Amino acid sequence: MDKEPEREVPAGETVYEALKKRGVSRRDFLRFCSMMAAAIALPSVFSSRIAEALDAAKKPYVVWLEFQDCAGDTEALLRASKPTVADMLLDVLSLEYHETIMAAAGRQAEKSLQDVVRGQKGEYIAVVEGSVPVKDGGVYCCIGGRAASEIVREVCTGAMVTIAVGTCATYGGIPAAEPNPTGAVSVQKAVPGTPVVNLPGCPANVENITATIVHFLTFGSLPPLDAVGRPLFAHGKRIHDNCERRAHFDAGQFARRWGDEGHRQGWCLYELGCKGPETFQNCPTVKYNEGTSWPVQAGHGCIGCAEPAFWDRMTPFYKRLPPPPGFGVESTADSVGAGLAAVTGAALAAHGIGRLLSGGKKEGKES
Amino acid sequence: MQQKERIRVYTWEFPVRLTHWVNALSVLGLSVTGFYIGNPFMHAVSSSEYIMGWMRFIHFVSAYALLMSVAVRIYWAFAGNSYASWRAWLPLTGRQWRNLVGTLKFYLFMSRKPPRTIGHTALAGLVYLFVFGLFVFEIVSGFALYSLTHQGLLWTALGGWLTGVMHLQTIRLYHHLAMYVIAVFVAAHVYIAWYLDLTERSGLVGSIFSGDKFVTDREWE
Ligand code: HEM
Ligand code: SF4
Numbered sequence: 001m002d003k004e005p006e007r008e009v010p011a012g013e014t015v016y017e018a019l020k021k022r023g024v025s026r027r028d029f030l031r032f033c034s035m036m037a038a039a040i041a042l043p044s045v046f047s048s049r050i051a052e053a054l055d056a057a058k059k060p061y062v063v064w065l066e067f068q069d070c071a072g073d074t075e076a077l078l079r080a081s082k083p084t085v086a087d088m089l090l091d092v093l094s095l096e097y098h099e100t101i102m103a104a105a106g107r108q109a110e111k112s113l114q115d116v117v118r119g120q121k122g123e124y125i126a127v128v129e130g131s132v133p134v135k136d137g138g139v140y141c142c143i144g145g146r147a148a149s150e151i152v153r154e155v156c157t158g159a160m161v162t163i164a165v166g167t168c169a170t171y172g173g174i175p176a177a178e179p180n181p182t183g184a185v186s187v188q189k190a191v192p193g194t195p196v197v198n199l200p201g202c203p204a205n206v207e208n209i210t211a212t213i214v215h216f217l218t219f220g221s222l223p224p225l226d227a228v229g230r231p232l233f234a235h236g237k238r239i240h241d242n243c244e245r246r247a248h249f250d251a252g253q254f255a256r257r258w259g260d261e262g263h264r265q266g267w268c269l270y271e272l273g274c275k276g277p278e279t280f281q282n283c284p285t286v287k288y289n290e291g292t293s294w295p296v297q298a299g300h301g302c303i304g305c306a307e308p309a310f311w312d313r314m315t316p317f318y319k320r321l322p323p324p325p326g327f328g329v330e331s332t333a334d335s336v337g338a339g340l341a342a343v344t345g346a347a348l349a350a351h352g353i354g355r356l357l358s359g360g361k362k363e364g365k366e367s
Numbered sequence: 368m369q370q371k372e373r374i375r376v377y378t379w380e381f382p383v384r385l386t387h388w389v390n391a392l393s394v395l396g397l398s399v400t401g402f403y404i405g406n407p408f409m410h411a412v413s414s415s416e417y418i419m420g421w422m423r424f425i426h427f428v429s430a431y432a433l434l435m436s437v438a439v440r441i442y443w444a445f446a447g448n449s450y451a452s453w454r455a456w457l458p459l460t461g462r463q464w465r466n467l468v469g470t471l472k473f474y475l476f477m478s479r480k481p482p483r484t485i486g487h488t489a490l491a492g493l494v495y496l497f498v499f500g501l502f503v504f505e506i507v508s509g510f511a512l513y514s515l516t517h518q519g520l521l522w523t524a525l526g527g528w529l530t531g532v533m534h535l536q537t538i539r540l541y542h543h544l545a546m547y548v549i550a551v552f553v554a555a556h557v558y559i560a561w562y563l564d565l566t567e568r569s570g571l572v573g574s575i576f577s578g579d580k581f582v583t584d585r586e587w588e
Contacts, residue, residue: 227531238515252411252418262410271407277515278535313534320405321540333540334406337547344551348558351474355562358476 015054015217018092024085029054032085039211039286040223041233053218060217061116061124062090064098065155067141067148068175068184069130073166074100076203076288084290086210093213096124099143110144117158125213126159128152131168131175132190135183149190156191161216163197164188165209167305170198170229177311188229197222198229200281202305207286208234228308230280239276239302242284245269263299273318274301281306373581376485379574382443383451387575389436390502394553396429397505398546405543430509434525437502450486456496463489474559481567485582498552501545508542511535 034047077090097113104112116124133140138147156162164187167173175184188196199208212231215223223231248268255263256271279302283294295302304314323331400422411418444453458464467489469482510526564571570581
């Protein structure tokens with residue numbers, strides 16, 4: 001079991017030691033632990049439990065696979081200008097394989113993946129970004145001559161846990177949108193039966209990825225998940241219910257057009273198609289880029305990117321509801337309603353006139 | 368006057384009349400507030416107002432009223448008199464089928480007299496069944512949306528389960544569209560009630576207030 005792969009990775013180092021080397025003070029570390037306890041919705045007493053666990057936990061091996069993706073989740077992870085401990089934690093994990101950022105290339109890169117998959121079976125964390133095409137034998141995404149569907153099966157079935165990051169890996173995302181030419185599926189569908197935790201979002205939030213890993217390192221188990229495989233601590237509440245513009249919603253203050261008075265006043269973006277009422281994520285509290293901002297704060301409605309099938313179902317992004325099926329993309333529920341009202345009015349009026357013409361006489365005769 | 372030869376028949380029992388008016392009022396309230404939720408046509412001047420808040424509150428209170436009313440009416444479809452019975456909603460007998468065809472002919476000016484009916488015509492029965500289906504759909508889809516913020520067994524049972532079957536945006540769309548279908552029904556329903564009252568002289572419009580209809584000897588056989 002303790003067969004170390006013959007490489008210069010300083011395995012055996014604990015998470016805390018690795019962070020310390022990166023210049024994280026004990027105080028910062030403990031603050032991070034209590035932040036994580038809060039993030040995974042645990043009472044603050046658990047922060048010492050987390051600290052203990054990270055003090056002792058060996059840095060786990062991590063392989064980061066990319067398939068049909070835009071590397072946006074990788075970007076989100078790397079773009080931190082002033083990395084928080086959360087960003088660094090991902091960095092200091094023994095990231096053994098990550099196509100976008102690893103120095104090795106070609107055969108050498110494939111070998112480091114094989115080293116982990118063979119040498120650390122059941123001991124590593126697999127992170128997957130991007131969807132997996134399965135149509136036509138999976139020919140639409142091949143790495144080193146092997147289909148993504150084959151790689152993902154090998155890597156994820158041997159992992160102690162698989163984390164799907166971003167909406168493509170979790171629900172197929174944009175590659176799986178109608179008409180889904182490559183037969184793209186989520187990681188969970190590509191490896192049925194394997195435990196996968198879904199961290200959707202476009203991109204997934206680094207804080208949530210870190211908190212999920214911390215939960216795993218501390219308790220040895222996945223955090224509680226919702227019906228579509230997302231951790232409840234990150235996806236248990238609606239955007240709309242934590243939104244800073246919610247008071248404007250309740251009051252009845254809405255931006256109607258981009259740049260109008262209401263928009264400049266920072267009113268609710270509901271009428272501009274905000275999907276916050278249909279989307280479950282902690283964006284309003286955690287935000288992005290070290291807590292700098294998030295879409296609604298920046299003046300753009302939520303597009304529901306953390307929900308299954310968002311590209312097909314949350315569109316049009318700037319209208320509240322999808323067009324009624326069968327009436328063309330320009331129609332709205334209300335234009336169809338207005339049409340129905342007009343037809344009904346006309347039919348009833350015609351009937352009334354018909355009665356006057358035909359029935360009027362009849363009545364006279366009968367009485 | 369014709370009224371003299373007519374027999375008074377107690378047709379619509381109290382629960383039927385009560386649920387009819389609770390339905391009417393709550394559907395009206397739900398439609399006005401629902402329309403606002405879909406298209407907030409009034410804007411608040413100050414942040415201390417609570418227009419959307421009140422609209423949603425009224426929507427949810429009326430929603431519970433509609434729920435109770437539909438439940439009572441369904442119960443009465445099994446417990447009430449023959450005019451209230453669920454059998455009146457479905458053309459099960461040959462007589463009902465003849466009535467259905469006759470009613471259609473009458474509305475299309477193909478015959479002069481409506482078929483003799485005391486309770487619902489067979490056509491009306493079918494339409495009411497459809498409208499009750501719409502109410503049930505509005506209740507289920509409405510509580511599906513409501514369950515997003517109200518977790519609990521009750522709301523899961525009343526509609527929350529739907530979120531596992533339909534996408535939230537699809538639920539919202541059909542919840543919204545069904546409002547217009549109900550509005551078409553209401554318009555036709557009021558028109559026909561008035562029209563029949565005029566031609567049949569059975570006191571149809573009054574009957575939903577008092578319960579009594581006035582029919583001729585031949586109808587009362
Ligand atoms: C005749 C019955 C009803 C009508 C005509 C009606 C109409 C509407 C309409 C037009 C909307 C706006 C939808 C949109 O554009 O997004 C709406 C929203 C809603 N309705 Fe209804 N509704 C009815 C019954 C119910 C019932 C029984 C409930 C149960 C609780 C309900 C709960 C809701 C909820 C929760 C919303 C969304 C509110 C929000 O997100 O703020 N509705 N309704
Ligand atoms: S901006 Fe969007 S999420 Fe925020 S209150 Fe308005 S509708 Fe809800």
